[in-house]
Amino acid sequence: MRTPIIAGNWKMHKTAAEAVLLAREIREAVINIDKVETVLCPPFTALGAVEGAIADSNIGLGAQNLYWEEQGAYTGEVSPLMLAGLCDYVIIGHSERRQYFGETDETVNKKIKAALAHDLKPIVCVGENLAQNEAGETNSFVGSQIKGAFAGLSADDASKIVVAYEPIWAIGTGRTAEPEGANEIIATSIRGTLTELYSDELAQKIRVQYGGSVKPSNVESFMAQPDIDGALVGGASLKSDSFVALVKGAL
Numbered sequence: 091m092r093t094p095i096i097a098g099n100w101k102m103h104k105t106a107a108e109a110v111l112l113a114r115e116i117r118e119a120v121i122n123i124d125k126v127e128t129v130l131c132p133p134f135t136a137l138g139a140v141e142g143a144i145a146d147s148n149i150g151l152g153a154q155n156l157y158w159e160e161q162g163a164y165t166g167e168v169s170p171l172m173l174a175g176l177c178d179y180v181i182i183g184h185s186e187r188r189q190y191f192g193e194t195d196e197t198v199n200k201k202i203k204a205a206l207a208h209d210l211k212p213i214v215c216v217g218e219n220l221a222q223n224e225a226g227e228t229n230s231f232v233g234s235q236i237k238g239a240f241a242g243l244s245a246d247d248a249s250k251i252v253v254a255y256e257p258i259w260a261i262g263t264g265r266t267a268e269p270e271g272a273n274e275i276i277a278t279s280i281r282g283t284l285t286e287l288y289s290d291e292l293a294q295k296i297r298v299q300y301g302g303s304v305k306p307s308n309v310e311s312f313m314a315q316p317d318i319d320g321a322l323v324g325g326a327s328l329k330s331d332s333f334v335a336l337v338k339g340a341l
């Protein structure tokens with residue numbers, strides 16, 4: 091059985107002070123929920139403060155990115171060594187990073203390896219854009235992203251990864267994928283490719299989230315799908331009432 095995982099990607103929102111308030115409200119509301127894993131991914135500048143606010147709770151902490159080198163002359167970057175011990179998770183290859191900051195399957199793969207080497211669990215994002223979707227290229231594109239992300243990883247390392255299937259056209263747009271359609275893509279292009287690369291056993295073990303305009307009114311329809319194990323949430327994670335409703339919706 092795969093434990094559902096609801097992760098809030100706060101993107102470039104919240105000062106450290108605002109982040110602490112939000113984290114405290116969420117903590118209060120989910121403290122007794124143990125059947126769903128809750129993860130908060132604030133910006134780097136709020137990680138330390140949020141860590142304090144969720145200390146000794148069942149909430150996990152995640153970063154939104156990392157660089158693959160441990161240290162050096164890389165102005166503005168944050169290394170796995172700096173995140174290790176602070177975070178449990180790190181989002182890697184979000185479509186906004188691929189789109190605006192030039193991330194490729196190759197750099198995503200390097201980041202995944204760096205995270206795993208420091209005991210950080212990657213939440214690896216994949217998903218097609220609208221043109222690919224309309225051209226019927228979703229399955230082959232998502233399959234190739236999975237191959238790129240998992241290249242050179244042992245089965246043991248691969249099993250620590252959470253995959254987030256996020257169709258780009260559904261992110262922040264209010265337009266969601268049909269739950270059945272998203273499930274089919276996850277089953278075919280994500281679990282199918284993982285079966286090809288490793289084994290059916292491993293493909294069934296890995297948790298796969300859906301992401302893209304998830305909100306309290308639709309979370310249950312996604313969670314009802316057999317291959318969807320949770321959600322990576324942007325907009326609806328920025329307020330405690332909607333985020334907590336998502337966690338409860340995943341129960």
Ligand code: PGA
Nearest residue numbers: 261262302303323324325
């Ligand atoms: P959204 O973002 O929930 O605002 O669509 C999801 C994401 O980018 O992870």
